[in-house]
Amino acid sequence: MSKLYSGAEIVFKCLEDQDVEFIFGYPGGAVLPIYDELKNHSSIKHILVRHEQGAGHAAEGYARSSGKPGVVLVTSGPGATNVVTALTDAYMDSVPLVCISGQVPTHLIGTDAFQECDTTGITRPCTKHNWLVKDIKNLSKTLHEAFKVATTGRPGPVLVDIPKDVQFAKISYSKPKIEKKLNGKSSNNFSQKDIDNLIDLMNKSKKPIFYTGGGVINSGPEASDSLRELVQVTGFPITSTLQGLGAYPGDDNQFLGMLGMHGTYEANNAMHDCDLLINIGARFDDRITGKIDEFSPNSKKIHIDIDPSSINKIIKVDLALVGDVNDVLKSINKTLKSKKIDLKKSNKQKISNWWEQIQKWRTKNSLNFKNSDENIKPQHAVQRLYELTKDKDTFITTEVGQHQMWAAQHYKFNKPNRWMTSGGLGTMGYGLPAAVGVQIAHPKKLVIDIAGEASVLMTMQEMSTAVQYNLPIKIFILNNQYMGMVRQWQELLHEKNYSESYSEALPDFIKLAEAYGCKGIMADKPSELDEKIQEMVQYNGPVIFDCRVDPNENCFPMIPSGKPHNQMILGPSEKEENKITGKGKALV
Amino acid sequence: MSNPKSAYSVSTKKEKSDTHIIVVWVDNEAGVLARVVGLFSGRGYNIESLAVAEVDAKKNISRITIVTTGTPQVIDQIKLQLKKLVPVHKVADFKRNDKSVIFKEMALFKVVGNTNKIKKAINACKKYNAVILDKTKKSNVIQITALRREIDKMSKNLKKFGLVSVSRTGAVAMTRGDKVFN
Numbered sequence: 001m002s003k004l005y006s007g008a009e010i011v012f013k014c015l016e017d018q019d020v021e022f023i024f025g026y027p028g029g030a031v032l033p034i035y036d037e038l039k040n041h042s043s044i045k046h047i048l049v050r051h052e053q054g055a056g057h058a059a060e061g062y063a064r065s066s067g068k069p070g071v072v073l074v075t076s077g078p079g080a081t082n083v084v085t086a087l088t089d090a091y092m093d094s095v096p097l098v099c100i101s102g103q104v105p106t107h108l109i110g111t112d113a114f115q116e117c118d119t120t121g122i123t124r125p126c127t128k129h130n131w132l133v134k135d136i137k138n139l140s141k142t143l144h145e146a147f148k149v150a151t152t153g154r155p156g157p158v159l160v161d162i163p164k165d166v167q168f169a170k171i172s173y174s175k176p177k178i179e180k181k182l183n184g185k186s187s188n189n190f191s192q193k194d195i196d197n198l199i200d201l202m203n204k205s206k207k208p209i210f211y212t213g214g215g216v217i218n219s220g221p222e223a224s225d226s227l228r229e230l231v232q233v234t235g236f237p238i239t240s241t242l243q244g245l246g247a248y249p250g251d252d253n254q255f256l257g258m259l260g261m262h263g264t265y266e267a268n269n270a271m272h273d274c275d276l277l278i279n280i281g282a283r284f285d286d287r288i289t290g291k292i293d294e295f296s297p298n299s300k301k302i303h304i305d306i307d308p309s310s311i312n313k314i315i316k317v318d319l320a321l322v323g324d325v326n327d328v329l330k331s332i333n334k335t336l337k338s339k340k341i342d343l344k345k346s347n348k349q350k351i352s353n354w355w356e357q358i359q360k361w362r363t364k365n366s367l368n369f370k371n372s373d374e375n376i377k378p379q380h381a382v383q384r385l386y387e388l389t390k391d392k393d394t395f396i397t398t399e400v401g402q403h404q405m406w407a408a409q410h411y412k413f414n415k416p417n418r419w420m421t422s423g424g425l426g427t428m429g430y431g432l433p434a435a436v437g438v439q440i441a442h443p444k445k446l447v448i449d450i451a452g453e454a455s456v457l458m459t460m461q462e463m464s465t466a467v468q469y470n471l472p473i474k475i476f477i478l479n480n481q482y483m484g485m486v487r488q489w490q491e492l493l494h495e496k497n498y499s500e501s502y503s504e505a506l507p508d509f510i511k512l513a514e515a516y517g518c519k520g521i522m523a524d525k526p527s528e529l530d531e532k533i534q535e536m537v538q539y540n541g542p543v544i545f546d547c548r549v550d551p552n553e554n555c556f557p558m559i560p561s562g563k564p565h566n567q568m569i570l571g572p573s574e575k576e577e578n579k580i581t582g583k584g585k586a587l588v
Numbered sequence: 589m590s591n592p593k594s595a596y597s598v599s600t601k602k603e604k605s606d607t608h609i610i611v612v613w614v615d616n617e618a619g620v621l622a623r624v625v626g627l628f629s630g631r632g633y634n635i636e637s638l639a640v641a642e643v644d645a646k647k648n649i650s651r652i653t654i655v656t657t658g659t660p661q662v663i664d665q666i667k668l669q670l671k672k673l674v675p676v677h678k679v680a681d682f683k684r685n686d687k688s689v690i691f692k693e694m695a696l697f698k699v700v701g702n703t704n705k706i707k708k709a710i711n712a713c714k715k716y717n718a719v720i721l722d723k724t725k726k727s728n729v730i731q732i733t734a735l736r737r738e739i740d741k742m743s744k745n746l747k748k749f750g751l752v753s754v755s756r757t758g759a760v761a762m763t764r765g766d767k768v769f770n
Contacts, residue, residue, distance in 0.1 A: 124623060125630050128674070129673075129674040149674060309668035309671075312661060312664060312665075313665055
């Protein structure tokens with residue numbers, strides 16, 4: 001008879017067979033058998049966080065920077081409920097996570113036992129799928145399927161809930177067999193005819209634009225290479241969503257910058273005026289489209305996406321190619337080559353007027369701001385941070401708010417997987433634990449969390465994790481004492497009634513850093529900024545950098561809510577004439 | 589759109605809503621109905637009626653029939669979102685006025701009254717495959733199978749004949765002829 005393993009051993013057998021190296025977790029009563037087994041599996045390292053939400057975000061940072069699924073281990077009840085925010089965040093941004101949660105023993109389920117909650121019920125709407133494993137016979141099959149569901153098709157989080165008695169029960173284990181494809185849920189569904197149609201449209205177009213998103217990143221680094229090839233071969237302009245930054249070099253001349261609510265003037269106007277819009281791995285999010293009725297009114301629209309339900313969800317498109325971004329892009333590149341179509345040459349005349357128009361928009365210099373000698377402007381701080389770290393293959397995470405947008409606008413990314421930010425859910429407190437996960441995946445790289453002082457306080461406890469594992473993450477706080485984006489909206493929409501958006505009591509971040517056992521740095525003068533940033537970068541250990549910035553700065557340009565792309569506010573002077581009124585006020 | 593899916597899609601164009609019958613084949617496992625129903629409530633789609641039961645005990649397959657109303661775009665989304673659920677095998681969609689599909693609902697009526705009234709009630713039900721399931725001197729339980737609007741009409745009409753209780757199912761559907769949906 002083959003050897004019998006306990007459920008807890010099976011969990012680790014599965015993790016080993018899935019080549020898992022790190023688990024982010026927090027122990028508790030209902031997962032103790034699994035924690036007891038940890039010591040026998042040296043290839044798997046457990047990272048002890050300080051709060052389960054931190055475990056989830058750290059696993060997200062790990063997954064997004066490495067391309068591998070992040071694994072989370074939490075206990076029942078509060079352990080599971082605490083991880084819900086991170087699961088939802090991962091679901092919105094398509095990050096592959098496998099969360100294993102403990103559950104009360106099967107005979108106690110439904111009795112309101114201590115630390116019991118309906119974990120699969122609670123996480124059903126925020127996971128791709130979840131399982132409650134009531135029988136040890138199903139455990140290994142379920143765990144392997146969990147990894148498959150999380151990583152195939154459009155990636156996302158899954159959860160496996162394991163009652164404590166199942167962790168103790170014994171059964172034999174066999175390695176998983178070569179798996180069949182998920183019944184059509186992850187496969188490509190586009191034909192050569194679609195590719196030919198697309199190329200035909202590209203040939204005819206006079207005002208084309210590529211609009212790329214996180215799907216390019218999720219498709220793997222090769223997809224970024226394919227994208228670069230396509231963009232260079234066609235000579236078309238390209239803009240990217242928040243999540244897609246890094247897929248195409250941010251400092252290239254064909255790149256128009258980020259689009260959307262806080263995107264550049266040239267990117268948004270090009271989206272509005274184009275005659276051919278090629279969406280590659282983006283989902284027409286409302287931050288991108290602005291007013292739907294007036295979104296890119298004169299264009300043929302093409303959508304390349306792995307998720308069929310993304311097609312025609314918000315914007316009706318003329319041609320849809322359902323498939324993995326890299327497969328589609330490779331197919332396009334190959335066809336262009338085999339047909340010897342040189343769009344750059346043949347289309348040069350046609351699109352030269354388009355590029356002229358784009359250059360005109362560019363002269364508006366929409367990311368410009370008035371710098372100051374007295375106060376540190378937050379945009380200036382990000383620019384200096386970029387200049388002083390751009391040669392280092394730096395990984396950036398952010399929290400959510402103004403600082404996030406300034407980071408997206410002013411930090412230029414040249415490689416995929418270097419930019420981790422919470423876009424869909426907009427989770428304040430994401431960046432610090434995400435930086436922990438990124439640093440775990442890339443121990444030798446420079447990892448910076450560009451943060452806001454309000455956001456970072458939500459998950460500040462994870463500094464303790466960073467210190468425990470000697471993770472030299474740098475928390476670069478743009479401290480304006482306000483929930484800046486809330487304050488900005490109150491200024492624009494609520495007659496400057498700054499209701500509860502000012503933090504009257506903030507900690508002394510230097511002392512806080514020291515209390516955690518890391519280094520604290522403070523800067524409040526533009527003249528000392530460079531030197532202090534250097535000091536932060538050179539310090540071998542975690543740093544909290546309190547960068548005191550102008551508290552009244554707003555994030556521009558901005559498409560006011562309910563307005564189309566071509567009605568942007570460029571700066572403070574334009575606010576009055578473009579006031580948000582009527583229906584726009586009710587939008588988020 | 590009558591059912592905007594994003595705050596930004598406040599549209600001036602109004603698309604026509606239609607009633608559709610969505611048939612979903614799923615693994616018969618714990619929580620699968622909650623997944624399907626949760627998808628509808630979570631995304632703001634409405635359910636007019638719902639019928640679910642296992643149809644293949646060997647393969648462990650249940651068939652869920654959902655009647656819903658929406659614009660073509662919403663109906664498309666419903667189907668695509670359903671197909672993404674892991675335990676879902678296939679999804680079929682029929683318009684309610686599709687002549688090639690049979691739709692049926694069942695209802696039980698309890699009628700209490702004198703023989704004369706009960707007789708009238710049975711008579712009224714005759715054209716809807718009436719079956720008497722229970723009979724006493726004072727009461728009758730009548731089963732009919734019919735379309736939704738016919739049952740609506742009957743439950744109204746039978747009031748004057750002593751209708752005291754109505755129990756009805758959701759719609760079930762099947763294509764006519766020898767074709768099977770795949």
